[in-house]
């Protein structure tokens with residue numbers, strides 16, 4: 173039995189926590205909030221902010237841990253890499269590599285140097301210089317983003333100089349380290365590819381389409397596999413293995429979001445962590461093995477010899493976050509029977525009377541669906557989108 177620290181206990185870490193418990197380990201959870209869904213599954217919970225890497229190091233030392241698991245957030249990946257490096261723990265990239273992959277400006281520098289297929293970008297630490305660029309050199313439309321946040325926070329599209337100035341101001345305001353990137357807006361469709369690296373080679377692939385209905389920069393529905401998995405796979409696997417080789421990356425999940433334009437997949441951002449919205453439930457259903465279990469083993473530095481070989485995508489699965497259309501008190505969630513019959517699993521944060529403060533970001537729960545064809549999946553998930561309703565008081 174090992175003593176393992178996991179850096180948050182939200183619904184997004186529940187599968188990882190369960191995998192660790194099933195393996196027989198003693199799990200210490202942390203995180204800024206109490207009362208999160210994963211708290212009841214850990215052996216001990218110590219409230220602390222996982223984005224504070226020095227605090228995480230102290231927690232790790234005080235508790236004499238054997239291994240550390242990142243949570244489903246870029247700050248957590250960076251803190252975990254820092255602690256692992258300081259204490260010589262297994263299963264994490266170097267702190268420098270974690271920053272390169274999770275800070276958007278550092279990734280752009282790296283991508284440019286190594287000719288990766290990612291939208292052309294400029295980056296700024298000085299708001300005046302960013303505004304000057306918007307006034308004199310921008311080629312619209314562009315996307316403006318803080319370099320260090322997730323879930324589309326502070327991200328905007330700008331089609332002209334005044335919009336760019338407003339976007340720059342809001343991105344600078346929200347970025348914790350006060351760095352932003354501005355990149356070419358890539359028209360086209362949005363997707364993601366989750367891979368598992370073993371010895372710097374991709375050992376499994378799971379892909380999906382991404383759809384946003386309420387908030388254009390936050391993914392709300394994923395349908396699996398992606399429309400273009402066959403075209404994207406070889407290209408993206410090549411890009412990912414190139415990154416892994418250059419940076420000497422550790423085993424475990426390597427995920428990219430990409431946008432497909434003229435049959436070219438442009439990498440939007442990489443991530444080395446489990447994905448939000450319990451992605452593991454759908455990816456495990458699609459590929460027939462437990463992604464979280466193998467990620468847990470990677471974090472523990474255990475052998476991955478039992479990782480399944482040559483797995484394929486099988487069937488059509490999807491998940492959807494339940495989001496309301498406005499702030500306020502939620503009375504009920506309506507799911508019509510003809511949609512309900514496709515739901516194979518669910519994880520609800522919702523309870524009657526729950527209050528939504530930020531409807532563009534807050535999830536009331538996640539539904540997981542299984543279909544017999546892509547047509548059926550697209551019909552239920554996209555055409556019938558409005559039939560699942562959040563009723564407000």
Ligand SMILES: Nc1ncnc2c1ncn2[C@@H]1O[C@H](COP(=O)(O)OP(=O)(O)O)[C@@H](O)[C@H]1O
Pocket residue numbers: 291315317321322323324325327355356357358359362388389390391429431440441
């Ligand atoms: N270059 C781009 N062209 C078009 N859309 C983009 C581009 N970059 C980001 N986006 C959109 O903004 C969203 C958030 O950007 P992303 O880089 O993924 O940041 P975050 O870390 O907040 O998820 C993406 O999911 C995508 O929909």
Ligand SMILES: [Mg+2]
Pocket residue numbers: 323324429441
């Ligand atoms: Mg993203």
